[in-house]
Amino acid sequence: MPPRRLAPSPAPAVHRTLAGSHLAVLTMIVCTGCDARDPDQTAQPGAGDARAGRRAIAQIECGVCHVIPGVPGARGQVGPTLAGFARRAYIAGSVPNEPQHLLQWILDPPSISPSTAMPRMPITPEQAHDMVAYLYTLK
Numbered sequence: 001m002p003p004r005r006l007a008p009s010p011a012p013a014v015h016r017t018l019a020g021s022h023l024a025v026l027t028m029i030v031c032t033g034c035d036a037r038d039p040d041q042t043a044q045p046g047a048g049d050a051r052a053g054r055r056a057i058a059q060i061e062c063g064v065c066h067v068i069p070g071v072p073g074a075r076g077q078v079g080p081t082l083a084g085f086a087r088r089a090y091i092a093g094s095v096p097n098e099p100q101h102l103l104q105w106i107l108d109p110p111s112i113s114p115s116t117a118m119p120r121m122p123i124t125p126e127q128a129h130d131m132v133a134y135l136y137t138l139k
C-alpha cells in the first residue's frame with residue numbers, strides 16, 4: 001500500500017488548473033459584456049449595429065447636411081461628405097478619428113469643437129453607437 005501513496009496521480013492538480021483558467025476566461029467574458037452595455041464607457045467599432053445605424057441616420061436626417069453613401073436622399077452640402085469616412089484621419093479636423101471620439105462627436109459636436117456648425121441632436125447613446133458602426137463601414 002505505501003508505494004502507491006508515494007506516486008499520487010497528477011490528475012487533481014491538472015483539474016484545478018483547468019478550472020482556474022476557465023474561471024479566468026469566464027470572468028473576462030462577463031466583464032467585456034458589462035462594458036459593452038455601458039454606452040458611455042466603450043465605443044468599439046462593432047459594438048453597435050451598422051444596419052440599425054443606417055436606419056437611425058436616415059430617420060434623424062443627417063443627410064440634410066451630409067452626403068452619406070447607402071442612405072437614400074442623403075445629399076446635403078452643409079457638412080463634409082461622409083463617403084470614405086472610415087479612412088479619414090481626423091473628425092472635424094480636430095480629434096483623431098477613433099470610435100470613442102466619433103461617439104462623442106455624434107452625441108455632442110460642440111463639446112469637441114465649440115464653434116462647429118453641426119448641432120447637437122436628440123439621439124440616444126444606443127443610436128449613436130449604431131451610427132458609429134455604420135460610419136465605419138464607409139471605406
Ligand code: HEC
Binds near residue numbers: 061088106123
Ligand atoms: C445642420 C447640419 C448638420 C447635421 C444635421 C448633421 N451634421 Fe454632421 N457635420 C456638419 C458640419 C457643418 C460638419 C463639419 C464640422 C466641422 O468641421 O466643424 C459636420 C461633421 C460631421 C462629421 C465629421 C466629418 C469629418 O470628416 O470630419 C461626422 C462624422 C458627422 N458630421 C456625422 C453626422 C451625423 C451622424 C449626423 C446625424 C446624427 C450629422 N452629422 C448631422 C453638419 C451637420
